[in-house]
Amino acid sequence: MPNLTTHFCNATFNNPLMNASGVHCMTIEEINQLAGSAAGSFVTKSATKAARIGNPEPRYINLSLGSINSMGLPNNGLSYYLEDAINRQKNAPDKAFILSVASYEGYHEYVENMKVIEESEYTGLVELNLSCPNVPGKPQMAYDFADTKRLLTDICAFYKKPFGVKLPPYFDLLHFDKMAEILNQFPIKFINSINSIGNGLYIDPKTDTVVIKPKAGFGGIGGEYVKPTALANVRAFYTRLRSDIEIIGTGGILSGQDAYEHLLCGATMLQIGTQLEKEGLTVFTRIQTELLKIMAEKGYQTIDEFRGKLKEIN
Ligand code: DHB
Numbered sequence: 001m002p003n004l005t006t007h008f009c010n011a012t013f014n015n016p017l018m019n020a021s022g023v024h025c026m027t028i029e030e031i032n033q034l035a036g037s038a039a040g041s042f043v044t045k046s047a048t049k050a051a052r053i054g055n056p057e058p059r060y061i062n063l064s065l066g067s068i069n070s071m072g073l074p075n076n077g078l079s080y081y082l083e084d085a086i087n088r089q090k091n092a093p094d095k096a097f098i099l100s101v102a103s104y105e106g107y108h109e110y111v112e113n114m115k116v117i118e119e120s121e122y123t124g125l126v127e128l129n130l131s132c133p134n135v136p137g138k139p140q141m142a143y144d145f146a147d148t149k150r151l152l153t154d155i156c157a158f159y160k161k162p163f164g165v166k167l168p169p170y171f172d173l174l175h176f177d178k179m180a181e182i183l184n185q186f187p188i189k190f191i192n193s194i195n196s197i198g199n200g201l202y203i204d205p206k207t208d209t210v211v212i213k214p215k216a217g218f219g220g221i222g223g224e225y226v227k228p229t230a231l232a233n234v235r236a237f238y239t240r241l242r243s244d245i246e247i248i249g250t251g252g253i254l255s256g257q258d259a260y261e262h263l264l265c266g267a268t269m270l271q272i273g274t275q276l277e278k279e280g281l282t283v284f285t286r287i288q289t290e291l292l293k294i295m296a297e298k299g300y301q302t303i304d305e306f307r308g309k310l311k312e313i314n
Pocket of ligand 1: 072
């Protein structure tokens, strides 16, 4: 019988599945439910310095092929998630997880938030979210290559704990080259690829109306719509980044086959957003069962036997 044991950033996990940030991770109660679920690990809602109520509703809608959202960074503030993270580390030091950090105000808030974490007792993994598409008037940091390089330079000058970055999808091979060349210059431990495809538009055919209220209906697209883009991003970075930078594959994971494809492209951990929102916490057991079945059929005992081994046509 194959097993799903996964090593990521010097920690060991029962399986590679996690929630994607934003889904089921806003409150300590939801985080506790994730921690007690069949997921191998979890990530918290992207935190800003101050607590925020986010954009007006409706701001998240499930669609038959995925989802659209413009949440606008509703969260309980960095100190809420950081204090909880410190408690978790004390109570269960072997159960690694990821603290997600964002910024509402822009560049300087990213730096300040990372300073707060550096000066805290928390020593676990941090995901620096450079790709929130839903703050009116604020661009996605990781689409500005020069600013991203400057920000990582500023942060790495003082930040000495393990961290990675959450990236938006890229759509041009030269952009993969350029971003990988920047990331390879910094001591990051992982990337998470992809965030939602930013600023899509869904129209209700019955009413000729957009389906979410913020930003005239424009919002981040997730789910089935995004899998080919997610796989391309995971593969493009797997083939360009330093071998010690690990990859969290996120985007379009609805089944064991989707999980298997992300692993073939080179992902180590796998995050599920839209399908977790649609199906609830039982998604984790279902996808593990489906993935184990595929591995058994192909004769694999461990994920390491096929991770990254996508075949090309010669
Ligand atoms: C939000 C959406 C994102 O895709 C993200 O990375 C961070 C925050 C949001 O709208 O809350």
